[in-house]
Amino acid sequence: MTNENVDVAVIGSGPAGLAAAVSAKENGANYVVIIDRNSWKGGILPQCIHDGFGLEETGNSMTGPEYIQMYIDDAKKHNIDFLTETMVINIDKNKTITAVNKNGIYKINAESIILSMGCREKTRWNIMVPGDRPSGIYTAGVAQAFINLYNIIPGKNIVILGSGDVGLIMARRLKLEGLNVLGVLEILPHASGLPRNVVQCLDDYEIPLYLNHTVTHIDGRERLESVTIAQIDNKKNIVKGSEKKIKCDTLLLSFGLIPENELSKDAGIKIDNITGGPVVDQTYETNIPGIYACGNCLQVYDTVDVLSKSAKLVGKNAVVKLIKNKKSIFVKPGKNIRYVIPQIINKKGLINFTMRVNKPAQNVTLKIKADEKEIYKKKQRWVNPANMIELTLEITHEILKKGKTLVVNLHE
Amino acid sequence: MNEKEITCIVCPIGCKILVKTDGKEFELVDGNKCKSGIDYARSEALDPRRMLASSVLVKNGLWPLVSVKTNKPVPKDKIFKVMKEIKKAEIDAPVKLGQIIIKNVLNTGIDIIATKNIEKL
Numbered sequence: 390m391t392n393e394n395v396d397v398a399v400i401g402s403g404p405a406g407l408a409a410a411v412s413a414k415e416n417g418a419n420y421v422v423i424i425d426r427n428s429w430k431g432g433i434l435p436q437c438i439h440d441g442f443g444l445e446e447t448g449n450s451m452t453g454p455e456y457i458q459m460y461i462d463d464a465k466k467h468n469i470d471f472l473t474e475t476m477v478i479n480i481d482k483n484k485t486i487t488a489v490n491k492n493g494i495y496k497i498n499a500e501s502i503i504l505s506m507g508c509r510e511k512t513r514w515n516i517m518v519p520g521d522r523p524s525g526i527y528t529a530g531v532a533q534a535f536i537n538l539y540n541i542i543p544g545k546n547i548v549i550l551g552s553g554d555v556g557l558i559m560a561r562r563l564k565l566e567g568l569n570v571l572g573v574l575e576i577l578p579h580a581s582g583l584p585r586n587v588v589q590c591l592d593d594y595e596i597p598l599y600l601n602h603t604v605t606h607i608d609g610r611e612r613l614e615s616v617t618i619a620q621i622d623n624k625k626n627i628v629k630g631s632e633k634k635i636k637c638d639t640l641l642l643s644f645g646l647i648p649e650n651e652l653s654k655d656a657g658i659k660i661d662n663i664t665g666g667p668v669v670d671q672t673y674e675t676n677i678p679g680i681y682a683c684g685n686c687l688q689v690y691d692t693v694d695v696l697s698k699s700a701k702l703v704g705k706n707a708v709v710k711l712i713k714n715k716k717s718i719f720v721k722p723g724k725n726i727r728y729v730i731p732q733i734i735n736k737k738g739l740i741n742f743t744m745r746v747n748k749p750a751q752n753v754t755l756k757i758k759a760d761e762k763e764i765y766k767k768k769q770r771w772v773n774p775a776n777m778i779e780l781t782l783e784i785t786h787e788i789l790k791k792g793k794t795l796v797v798n799l800h801e
Numbered sequence: 802m803n804e805k806e807i808t809c810i811v812c813p814i815g816c817k818i819l820v821k822t823d824g825k826e827f828e829l830v831d832g833n834k835c836k837s838g839i840d841y842a843r844s845e846a847l848d849p850r851r852m853l854a855s856s857v858l859v860k861n862g863l864w865p866l867v868s869v870k871t872n873k874p875v876p877k878d879k880i881f882k883v884m885k886e887i888k889k890a891e892i893d894a895p896v897k898l899g900q901i902i903i904k905n906v907l908n909t910g911i912d913i914i915a916t917k918n919i920e921k922l
Contacts, residue, residue: 438868438916440852452854454868454917458898537856540865565855565884584815588808589851593877771814 390494397707398486398499399423400477400652403432404693405684405700406505407460412704413503414467422470422497424477424488430464431457432507433530434693436537439558445694456693480656484679501679501707504653504667505700508685510555511644518550518642520607523614529555529643536562544639548616549573550604554582556643561590571637572597574604576621579749581645583691583775604640605632613638648686656680663728664688670717670733671740671784672706673699681707688730688743691777699741711736718759718789723798725750727774734795737786743779746772746799754800755780759788764795772799802826807845811837822846850874854916855887857902862894862919869902872912882907894921 396418399406402425410421429435434442437453444450451459464471475490486497510528527535527543533555535541547563549556552575560570573591578600580587591598599618605627606617620631648665650658658675659668666687667675674681683696683703690696717735722728722744729744750772757765765782772778788795802821809816812835819830820842827846829839844850853875856866875883886906896902896919903913 435868435917438856438870439854440870450852452868452870452916455898458918537868538864538866540856540858565853565880584808585810588810592808593851 390496391492392496392498393422394498395420395422396499397421397501397503397704398484398497399503399505400480400486401425401432401505401507401684401686402427402430402471402473403505403507403684404434404457404460404697405507405686405703406503407431407457407464408697408700409503409505409681409683409704409707410469411460411463411467412701413501413708414469414704416705416708418708420470421467422472423464424472424475424486424497426474426476428474430461430471430473436530436534437558438537439562442693445692446697460697477652480652480680482657482677484677499679501681501710503703503707504650504658504675504680504682504686505684506649506652506686508646508648508689510642510646513642515647516642516644518604518607520616521609523607523609523612525609525613525638526607526640526642529553529559529641532559532639532641533562536566542566542568543641544613544637545569546571546637547639547641548604548618548635548637549641549643550616551575551643551645552577552580552582552587552598553643553645554586556641557582557586557590559641559643560596561594564594564596570594570596571635572599574599574602574618576601576603576625578623581643581775607640608634613640616640646685646689648689650686653682653686658682661728661732663722664730666730668732669730670713670735671731671738672711672713672736673703673731674706679707688728691775695743695777695779699743702741714789716789718792718795720795720797723758723796725753725799725801726797729797734784734789737784737789739781740784741779741781742797743777744797745774745777747774749773750799750801752801756798756800757782758796758798759792760794764788769799802828804830805846806832807842809833809838809841811835811841818842820846849877851877851880853880853883855884857887857913857915858891859896859919860891860893861922862896863922864919867892867896867902867919868916869913870916871906872914873910875909875911879907879909883909883911883913887913894919 434453434457442456479487620628683700818832821828
C-alpha cells in the first residue's frame with residue numbers, strides 16, 4: 390500500500406477537475422494530485438469533437454479536444470500530478486481517499502478534496518421504455534464514443550429518442566458519416582436542446598423532429614428490429630391511432646444527464662434532491678469540512694465555459710480557506726424556480742448564484758427576498774430551463790445576522 | 802424571389818424570420834425582434850456556411866482516429882463533398898494538434914486540421 394499526503398486531491402480529470410487543480414496551484418497549494426479512472430485526461434471532452442467550446446471564456450470557438458488540451462497543458466505547466474487508470478473506491482470524513490490501480494492500493498490523506506466526477510447519461514431504465522431487450526440500444530454519449538474515439542459505427546438505420554444536445558449533435562454526426570437518421574422524437578412540445586443545435590444539426594440535414602412523440606415499444610430478438618412510436622397528448626396519454634412501427638437497427642437515447650455522486654453519498658455528503666449534486670455553501674464546500682464540489686457532479690452546466698469559471702473558484706476556496714460564521718442562512722427556490730446554488734450562506738460578501746427556472750417564459754421578474762425584505766429585482770426578457778441563470782449579489786452582515794432564509798421567486 | 806423562414810440562432814429566443822431571397826437578392830419580410838437577426842438572416846439566405854468537424858483514420862496510433870476540423874467555415878452545399886475527402890484521408894502517427902491533414906481541400910482555400918494530439922503506438 391502506498392501512503393501519500395497531499396494539499397489538494399481532485400477526483401476526476403475532466404474540465405472541472407483540471408480547472409480546479411490549476412486554480413488550487415495558482416493560489417498556493419504545493420502538492421495537487423488529480424485521480425482519474427480512465428487512461429486519458431480530459432473526461433468526456435476528447436469525444437466531443439464538434440465546435441463551440443470556449444467561446445465565452447476565450448473569445449475563440451474551439452472543438453472539445455482543443456479546449457481540454459489547453460487545460461491539460463496548463464496542468465503540466467503547474468506540475469500537477471496525475472494518477473490515471475486509478476479508481477477511487479472510498480472517501481472518508483477525515484479526508485482520506487482509498488484508490489486502486491495496477492500497482493495496488495493507495496491511501497491519500499488530503500488537506501482538501503475536490504469532487505469533480507462529472508455526470509452520467511440517463512438510460513432506458515430511468516424512463517422505463519417498454520419492450521424487448523435486444524442489442525442496438527445505446528445512450529447518445531456511448532454512440533459518440535464509438536464513432537469519435539473507437540472508429541465503430543453503432544448501426545445503419547437510427548432513431549433518436551430525446552432531443553437533448555448530445556442527441557442532436559449525434560444526429561448530425563451520424564448523417565455526416567452517411568448513416569440513415571430516421572428522426573428525433575421528443576415527448577415535450579419543445580426541443581430540450583439549444584435552438585442553435587436544432588437548426589444546425591437537424592434542419593440543416595432535413596432530419597425530422599417529432600415533438601409530442603415517444604417510443605411506446607421496442608421489438609427485436611437478437612438485434613433491434615423496430616420501434617413503435619406514438620403521439621402524446623397534453624395529458625401525456627398516447628393519442629389513439631397514432632401508433633406507427635418504424636424499422637430500425639439502432640435506437641439512441643438522449644434523456645439528459647445526472648450528476649455522479651456514488652462516492653459523495655458513501656462519504657456522508659448531503660445531496661440536493663433536485664440538482665442531484667451535493668448541498669454546498671457559497672465556497673462550494675459540502676457538509677464535510679474540506680470537501681468541495683464542482684463541475685457536472687455539482688449541477689449539470691449548459692456550457693463548459695461557465696463550468697470552468699466556477700471550478701476555478703472552487704480550486705481557490707480549497708486552498709484559501711475563509712473563516713465562516715457559525716450561523717447559516719438557507720437559500721430556497723420559490724415560485725417557478727427549480728433550484729438555486731449555493732443552498733447555504735455562512736459568510737458575508739459578493740456571492741455567485743446559479744439557478745434554473747421550471748418552464749420557459751417571457752417578460753418576467755426575478756426577485757430575491759431575505760425573509761420578508763426584497764434585496765434583488767431584475768426584469769428578464771426571456772427565461773428557459775435549458776439556460777442557467779447566473780447572478781452576483783452582495784449578502785451583507787445584516788442579512789446574515791438577522792435572516793433565516795433567502796427565497797428566489799420568478800414573477801410573471 | 803422565394804419566401805423562406807429562417808430560425809435565428811443569435812440568442813436563445815430563436816425568432817422565426819421570414820425573408821424573400823433568390824440566393825443573390827435579399828429582402829426582410831418579418832419576424833425578427835432585433836437588428837442582429839437581420840444580419841444573421843442575410844448571411845443565412847445569401848451565403849450559409851458551417852464549421853465542419855469529423856475524424857480521420859490514423860496508422861500506428863494510440864487511437865484509431867484523430868479528430869479534425871475545417872480551419873474556416875465551409876459553404877453549406879459543399880459539406881458532403883468535403884466529408885468525402887475527409888473519409889479518404891489517412892495519416893501516420895504521431896499527429897500534432899493544429900497539423901494540416903488536407904491542404905486546400907477541393908480548391909476551396911480551406912484546410913482540414915487536426916484538433917488532437919495522437920501518440921505513436
